[in-house]
Amino acid sequence: MSAARTTTPPPASSAPAGPKDPVDPTWSGGARTSSGGRLKKTGVYALLSIGLLVMAAPFLWMGLSAFKTDRDLTASPPVWIPTEWTFEHFGELLDRLDVPLYFFNSLTVAALVTLSNLVFCSMLGYALAKLRFGGRNRIFALVLAALMVPGNLMLLPLFVLMSKLQLIDSYAGLILPFAAQAFGVFLMRQFMQSIPDELLEAARIDGAGEWYIFWRIAMPLVKPALATLSILIFLGSWNNFVWPLIATNDPGKYTLPVALATFATDPNQSDGSNGMLMVGSLLIILPVLLVFLVLQRHFTQGLATTGLK
Amino acid sequence: MSTKTEPVADAAPVKTGPGTHSPPGARDHRRQRPVAVQHVAGWLFSTPFLVLFAVFMALPILATLIMSFTDFGLRNVTDPFSAEFIGLENYTKLFDDEKFLKALFNTAYFVVVGVPLTVGLGLVAAVLLNSGIDRARAFFRVGFYAPVVTSIVAIAVVWRFVLDPSDGLIAGLASEVGLTSPDFLGSEVLAMPSLIVMAVWRNLGTVMVLFIAGLQAIPPDVREAARLDGASTWQEFRRITVPLLRPTMLYTSVITTIGYLNVFEEPFVMTQGGPSDSTLTVSLSMYREGFNFFHMGYASAMAYVLFVVIMAITVLQLRLLKDNTK
Numbered sequence: 001m002s003a004a005r006t007t008t009p010p011p012a013s014s015a016p017a018g019p020k021d022p023v024d025p026t027w028s029g030g031a032r033t034s035s036g037g038r039l040k041k042t043g044v045y046a047l048l049s050i051g052l053l054v055m056a057a058p059f060l061w062m063g064l065s066a067f068k069t070d071r072d073l074t075a076s077p078p079v080w081i082p083t084e085w086t087f088e089h090f091g092e093l094l095d096r097l098d099v100p101l102y103f104f105n106s107l108t109v110a111a112l113v114t115l116s117n118l119v120f121c122s123m124l125g126y127a128l129a130k131l132r133f134g135g136r137n138r139i140f141a142l143v144l145a146a147l148m149v150p151g152n153l154m155l156l157p158l159f160v161l162m163s164k165l166q167l168i169d170s171y172a173g174l175i176l177p178f179a180a181q182a183f184g185v186f187l188m189r190q191f192m193q194s195i196p197d198e199l200l201e202a203a204r205i206d207g208a209g210e211w212y213i214f215w216r217i218a219m220p221l222v223k224p225a226l227a228t229l230s231i232l233i234f235l236g237s238w239n240n241f242v243w244p245l246i247a248t249n250d251p252g253k254y255t256l257p258v259a260l261a262t263f264a265t266d267p268n269q270s271d272g273s274n275g276m277l278m279v280g281s282l283l284i285i286l287p288v289l290l291v292f293l294v295l296q297r298h299f300t301q302g303l304a305t306t307g308l309k
Numbered sequence: 310m311s312t313k314t315e316p317v318a319d320a321a322p323v324k325t326g327p328g329t330h331s332p333p334g335a336r337d338h339r340r341q342r343p344v345a346v347q348h349v350a351g352w353l354f355s356t357p358f359l360v361l362f363a364v365f366m367a368l369p370i371l372a373t374l375i376m377s378f379t380d381f382g383l384r385n386v387t388d389p390f391s392a393e394f395i396g397l398e399n400y401t402k403l404f405d406d407e408k409f410l411k412a413l414f415n416t417a418y419f420v421v422v423g424v425p426l427t428v429g430l431g432l433v434a435a436v437l438l439n440s441g442i443d444r445a446r447a448f449f450r451v452g453f454y455a456p457v458v459t460s461i462v463a464i465a466v467v468w469r470f471v472l473d474p475s476d477g478l479i480a481g482l483a484s485e486v487g488l489t490s491p492d493f494l495g496s497e498v499l500a501m502p503s504l505i506v507m508a509v510w511r512n513l514g515t516v517m518v519l520f521i522a523g524l525q526a527i528p529p530d531v532r533e534a535a536r537l538d539g540a541s542t543w544q545e546f547r548r549i550t551v552p553l554l555r556p557t558m559l560y561t562s563v564i565t566t567i568g569y570l571n572v573f574e575e576p577f578v579m580t581q582g583g584p585s586d587s588t589l590t591v592s593l594s595m596y597r598e599g600f601n602f603f604h605m606g607y608a609s610a611m612a613y614v615l616f617v618v619i620m621a622i623t624v625l626q627l628r629l630l631k632d633n634t635k
Contacts (some may be wrong), residue, residue: 078481123354133351157372178364210350239460258461281463306393
């Protein structure tokens with residue numbers, strides 16, 4: 001169940017590194033400075049701006065609605081900017097939903113999933129890229145096959161298994177199925193391949209053990225890749241919904257998305273109050289959006305590196 | 310495991326042959342130990358992944374298949390091995406089950422309309438972003454990609470409000486120009502298209518980023534040559550860009566199709582499959598049968614039907630799009 005849904009790499013065996021510089025000089029560089037070119041450029045900007053407006057509108061609507069009074073929320077025609085800014089829905093939501101607890105659950109699970117993937121995916125990625133051992137190609141084929149399997153296929157027996165292991169409503173139950181994701185192995189293998197063999201050979205000649213070489217020589221060299229992997233895995237876990245929905249019955253163990261979905265689909269709890277729901281959504285989306293804006297280069301680079309050809 | 314004399318040949322079926330990294334003469338002294346050690350290290354490094362894979366993926370995949378031939382029910386959750394084999398009964402029942410057939414149809418609808426829209430708009434966004442603009446490029450790219458990284462549950466909650474017939478954004482905008490907004494999610498006809506629009510909005514960023522990478526891999530001289538030969542912008546797009554992007558197009562179509570075939574969260578949060586099952590998808594139907602009614606054998610059969618469909622479509626897409634490259 002590699003359910004990092006935002007980023008599934010391709011079944012490719014080798015991929016060139018993605019474009020390093022996002023503002024690559026493009027093909028139509030200096031060739032078009034005529035007035036027709038300028039007109040075309042204006043058109044491009046206009047289209048892009050309209051697109052961006054459509055993309056951003058739901059976010060803006062959410063962010064602004066979270067601070068509206070009930071009168072503004074039901075106003076017709078709609079009010080974009082709250083006539084009166086209020087935090088009342090924040091208080092209301094916190095009264096009904098133990099947001100700090102769910103936040104903590106989500107954070108703990110995501111952090112532990114990320115940590116275990118950093119170690120396990122790097123280990124196998126390194127072995128697949130740099131160690132010669134019998135069965136290597138078969139293991140790589142297994143990793144690629146695992147990438148193609150839809151997560152939904154495993155849900156039913158996984159639930160039975162976790163019940164038998166008494167891991168329903170436990171962090172372990174939420175973490176274990178995602179502790180070593182095929183996607184991460186694939187990503188790390190791509191990056192580990194760029195380490196020069198001579199360096200590892202030299203260490204071997206100096207008598208370094210294989211673990212030492214991996215941990216002290218290879219890992220520091222792929223720090224940017226580790227950053228990319230952390231972000232993608234953390235995010236996948238933070239946003240993960242289906243498995244936590246199934247693996248938790250005790251509301252005290254819900255993650256944020258499960259808590260919000262349960263709250264939103266149960267009219268008894270939320271009484272259809274859009275104000276509270278927008279606050280809940282904002283609290284899930286905002287941290288991720290901020291992290292994304294700061295580190296966006298890692299996202300697109302990770303995608304481009306694993307996702308090309 | 311491997312012998313000491315000639316370990317390289319049989320212990321390491323790898324691309325780089327022996328001796329590529331050291332001069333042939335010096336090889337025998339150095340290599341013998343490292344290769345044997347690497348063999349052990351390789352397997353030790355693979356162990357955590359392999360164990361987790363075996364327990365939480367391989368075993369469940371097999372178990373789903375076996376369960377789909379049994380009457381696995383609630384009591385079997387505590388006592389799995391007392392489930393009885395009923396042969397193909399679950400599968401035959403499935404294809405008489407109007408609800409499931411409807412779910413199958415709805416999922417197909419979602420894919421057939423959603424995938425071309427997502428891939429098409431993603432391509433348009435990528436081409437626009439790559440058409441020589443330099444100012445605000447990163448800004449636009451971040452904006453288009455942002456929905457991808459956000460929680461689908463939160464997004465679905467927001468969109469439910471945007472589409473709300475009385476207080477929603479669209480209803481409000483419609484009333485401003487004197488129109489009344491339909492009840493998007495309450496209408497059997499409009500509910501599914503509404504979910505599709507939201508899915509396109511959310512996923513086109515992924516496709517766009519992949520297309521941008523693909524576009525930048527096209528050698529500039531190819532375009533230059535076309536332009537010197539007097540190709541118009543449209544001809545250049547049609548005859549150069551699109552054919553050279555075919556591998557990316559193939560890949561984006563495949564991953565988008567797989568994702569959309571599994572569609573679950575959107576109907577779960579926004580419509581609960583309604584109205585009158587018009588947005589019930591295969592995954593949602595499987596979830597309900599399995600975890601609300603605990604008809605787990607029956608739900609396993611659904612999971613496998615979906616899996617087979619996914620595999621078949623993926624293979625088909627690989628065939629179709631590959632044949633055209635020549």
